[in-house]
Amino acid sequence: MSDFSYGHSRGWIEVIVGSMFSGKTEELIRRLRRAEFARLQIQVFKPIIDNRYSDMAVTSHDLTKIDSLPIQKATEIFTYIKPGTKVVGIDEGQFFEDDLVEVVQGLAAQGVRVIIAGLDTDWQGKPFDPMPTLMAIAESVSKQHAVCVVCGSSASRTQRTAGGDSQVLVGTHDAYEARCRHHFKPEVDQPTLDWKLQREAMVENHLEA
């Protein structure tokens, strides 16, 4: 879907969700870059838990980057937001507490365009709070899809293939893969493909997106 717009001066909320490897962060970065081209001041935040590639950047799996500020709690956004910021990007929204909802409502009320990317379901296929609430209150919701590594159809689920049973297990390709509803299992399952094939599936997905 194309970029949502209410005009230049009003705040609103956009949500980008999907499984891992569905291009959520790439889409977040694309929208933020467009805002920068429009000479709007942007700021990007991410939860401190997600330090996979870089401490000060939001980085997608294909290593596209944008500068970001790691924070512990969503309420810190009010501390760090600068005068003149028109667009706030938030990555890995599912790793924040439920108070993220109030924070983004507050930002939108102040005229800020807020774009949040995150997983809509967890490794058991259950709604991953606070994303479901954000999807409900947002003006715009985009569901991204990856490619199922088993059958090649659109993937909406994140299959865990290693690790324990905690909801949060930050990892990259060695612990997760994208699967469709049919091939998803709400338990740790054997990995389907090696890394190279998964990478090719991701690239294919981005070309289609």
Ligand SMILES: [Zn+2]
């Ligand atoms: Zn499948």
